[in-house]
Amino acid sequence: MQSETVKMNVSVWRGNRRDGGYLSYKVPMEDNQTILDVVTWIQHNEDPTLSYRFACRVGMCGSCAMMVNGIPRWTCRTHVKKVLKDNAIKVAPLRNLPVIKDLATDMDRFFDNWNKAGGVHHSDQTRNDEIELIDPNKPARKIVDAGIECINCAVCFAACDTVSGNDQYLGPAALNRAWTLVNDEKDADRPGILDLVSGNGGCHNCHSQGSCSEYCPNELDPMVAIAGLKRETMRHLISQGKTDA
Amino acid sequence: MIQPHRSHTLFLAFLLHRISGLLLALFLPIHFWVLSLTLTAPNEFDSMLAWSDNSFVKLAEFVLVFLLAVHIFGGLRLIALELLDWNSGQKTAAASAVAIAVFVSGIFLLRAI
Numbered sequence: 001m002q003s004e005t006v007k008m009n010v011s012v013w014r015g016n017r018r019d020g021g022y023l024s025y026k027v028p029m030e031d032n033q034t035i036l037d038v039v040t041w042i043q044h045n046e047d048p049t050l051s052y053r054f055a056c057r058v059g060m061c062g063s064c065a066m067m068v069n070g071i072p073r074w075t076c077r078t079h080v081k082k083v084l085k086d087n088a089i090k091v092a093p094l095r096n097l098p099v100i101k102d103l104a105t106d107m108d109r110f111f112d113n114w115n116k117a118g119g120v121h122h123s124d125q126t127r128n129d130e131i132e133l134i135d136p137n138k139p140a141r142k143i144v145d146a147g148i149e150c151i152n153c154a155v156c157f158a159a160c161d162t163v164s165g166n167d168q169y170l171g172p173a174a175l176n177r178a179w180t181l182v183n184d185e186k187d188a189d190r191p192g193i194l195d196l197v198s199g200n201g202g203c204h205n206c207h208s209q210g211s212c213s214e215y216c217p218n219e220l221d222p223m224v225a226i227a228g229l230k231r232e233t234m235r236h237l238i239s240q241g242k243t244d245a
Numbered sequence: 246m247i248q249p250h251r252s253h254t255l256f257l258a259f260l261l262h263r264i265s266g267l268l269l270a271l272f273l274p275i276h277f278w279v280l281s282l283t284l285t286a287p288n289e290f291d292s293m294l295a296w297s298d299n300s301f302v303k304l305a306e307f308v309l310v311f312l313l314a315v316h317i318f319g320g321l322r323l324i325a326l327e328l329l330d331w332n333s334g335q336k337t338a339a340a341s342a343v344a345i346a347v348f349v350s351g352i353f354l355l356r357a358i
């Protein structure tokens with residue numbers, strides 16, 4: 001087939017935390033091909049030492065995100081045709097995270113922030129309690145539903161310039177998670193979450209630049225979630241002031 | 246060059262808001278100082294007025310009115326996003342803020358020339 005002989009120029013970032021650079025590869029073009037396919041082709045045919053992460057290949061696990069031509073993307077669901085520019089593609093590890101090797105980053109800061117933002121379920125019930133029924137049509141529940149399909153891919157984290165400029169900042173995904181819990185009737189420590197997200201590095205650092213919402217592959221809207229947290233934390237502060245007085 | 250991940254409407258709106266804010270912070274003290282001349286040194290103020298009649302100064306004023314308008318309307322958009330839970334159509338709102346600013350400063354320019 002003729003299309004197999006057409007090749008594109010792919011440059012891939014190779015190296016570790018301290019040094020590295022871009023190496024170029026010629027990769028045969030296919031009719032249907034994702035960026036993850038391209039990276040895999042290089043590993044299978046050019047250099048088996050190329051390191052990168054993936055698992056599900058269908059946009060569920062969130063492990064395959066990389067910078068593609070300067071934009072953070074889930075590579076298993078990014079088609080080459082969509083991003084190819086002048087027959088070239090540049091693939092790099094996610095921004096804002098330290099590189100371990102090649103395309104694999106150290107995601108500790110990203111995941112640690114989930115806990116720092118109170119992103120675990122706080123329960124006040126036991127297994128013996130009746131399961132509470134939550135009406136799916138309640139406004140608060142709809143807010144939760146809009147934000148829970150996060151796959152922890154860190155695309156938003158890599159897109160955010162507040163994350164780059166402030167290493168205390170919790171980042172869009174962790175704050176988005178906190179917002180879903182603040183609206184979750186079953187969470188028993190919602191004021192505690194508001195305290196965690198209003199401190200240093202919390203929601204008030206966000207400049208509403210919206211890069212998170214622009215690139216989130218699951219079309220979540222962390223910017224709007226963070227605006228919600230700003231509002232709720234202010235309301236919380238004011239009502240606290242009233243009860244203290 | 247603006248990096249690829251920053252080339253989208255709301256980031257550009259952020260940039261415009263920052264730059265207009267900084268320029269206004271530089272300009273407004275001068276503006277108030279000139280106004281204060283009406284009280285402290287009316288003669289100097291008159292010569293200032295005569296100077297401000299040339300077209301370059303008019304154009305500069307147009308830019309300043311634009312900056313002020315874009316900062317006000319862009320700021321209102323952000324306040325609405327954060328305080329009013331009004332958050333659909335942010336891109337349209339940001340574009341509208343620029344459009345209104347162009348309109349307001351355009352009228353100012355037309356009246357000035």
Ligand code: SF4
Binds near residue numbers: 163205207222226
């Ligand atoms: S809206 Fe906030 S969290 Fe999202 S990219 Fe911008 S600064 Fe980061």
Ligand code: SF4
Binds near residue numbers: 149156219
């Ligand atoms: S909010 Fe979106 S971009 Fe961010 S980690 Fe979750 S799925 Fe990925």
Ligand code: FES
Binds near residue numbers: 057058061063077
């Ligand atoms: S490999 Fe699982 S989301 Fe891409």
